[in-house]
Amino acid sequence: MHEAAAVPSWVLLAYLISGVCFILALRGLSSPVSSQRGNRFGMLGMAIAVATTLATHEIASLWEIGAAILVGGGIGLLIARRIQMTAMPQLVAAFHSLVGMAAVLVGAAAFLNPEAFGIVDATGAILQVSRVEMGLGVAIGAITFSGSVIAYLKLNGNMSGAPILLPLRHVINLGTLIAILGLIAYFTQDQAPWIFWTVVALSFLIGFLLIIPIGGADMPVVISMLNSYSGWAAAAMGFTLHNSAMIITGALVGSSGAILSYIMCRAMNRSFISVIAGGFGAVASSGTAEAIDRPYKRGSAEDAAFLMKQADKVIIVPGYGMAVAQAQHALREMADLLKKEGVEVDYAIHPVAGRMPGHMNVLLAEANVPYDEVHELEDINSEFAQADVAFVIGANDVTNPAAKTDKGSPIYGMPVLDVEKARTVLFVKRSMGGVGYAGVDNELFYRDNTMMLLADAKKMVEEIVKALG
């Protein structure tokens, strides 16, 4: 075979141990109790992988590498310390783009200096199988990079969250994808630089094209999908380098992202293909205009405070609006006051509440809400019937009863929280005008047992806190 087969076995063992550490890192996340230990396993695995690589390669100049790690690491630590929890989706998207870019750069470096990677045959040409792996690696990496940059811009508000629909986009996307695969196939026959760089350029382009038609609330799926891609890119590079740590990690991260995308799609009752095709929420439903005139009950902070003080059980349903208004701390204060009055307070989280998987859980944890008060949809949905008050703050579509009854609704079939079964629904919303992301009106607003609290989420909760105190 070739040079890579001559690697001493302790090196292979070290990379394997590093891979096992990464498995344990994810395993730790099965419970908040073991999660910190899991994270330390992750760090250990990374340290082993880096140390092994440095120990087994002749290094032309160590100080340059050290400087690169120091600069990068310093920036990373600074960002990690400064970032606000509400900005976590953007941060994750930005980090994904870095993994993608790193994969492209490593692939390009391997193309320019294949001897260093031990992937050349006797004549000095790059091994055919390595060319495929390399081609796939840079293609997936480039898609991850440009896709994540667009996702970042949308999540950070630099770019409108509305879907941007190009004419013929499906034809263009499919054509580009076929061109990339065709070029990678041709690359095995001819290792001309133009083929390699065209694959890179087309992949950057398609990453961009794939994400621009996808709207803001589909971002949980997009982020998970890009997470998956970054894993597959690492795995493809691992094949090129014959490195088990990279392959194990790539497979783990790839399946992790894929499973998260699946969970998110299931929670919206939509197929993965329809999310990726994009355009959801671009056309508002026709029923919106006349719906605004329907009668509804409006309440004040004092009304809400009074109702909740009398209650035995209150379930809080947070959504993206809570994150936007940064209302989580005020919300926890409100819950504390209610608990002092002897009210039982729980939180109900829909899987797609927020802009990334688990977004609400992190924000509530940040506000010191104990995690055993925070429940997933399946665990708490039956309890709304026993609740006196359902307090909906910044969520909309995930509470819409039309998903259960109205076959014509775009969100029909989506699992929703049964908030209308509570004796009273308090619905915090900025104004009656806006509709949820899906562009559908929420029948919940006009029910007899619903009281609308129309204000900025944070202000409303602060006023309720004042009224309770």
Next chain:
Amino acid sequence: MDFISILSIFVLACFVGYYVVWSVTPALHTPLMAVTNAISSVIIVGALIAAAAGGSLGAKWLGLIAVALASVNIFGGFAVTHRMLAMYKKKERRDA
């Protein structure tokens, strides 16, 4: 290692990933994304090889930039995961 042994590792790791990730509690899905982000930066191994090798100056600089990018992710990813996980607390027992 030959291609088949590498492929075997990959396929088995996909299965391990499948079962391990399903057992992650939904409450920790955001830290899961942050930590997978950090560990997928193990791609730094490839970057280090490129940066360490003599010969092609272009490949070396691409490698060094990749080392820096992956380091942002490694340090940033693990640190932010740590920060998030430290916030998850259980209810304090009041009946003590």
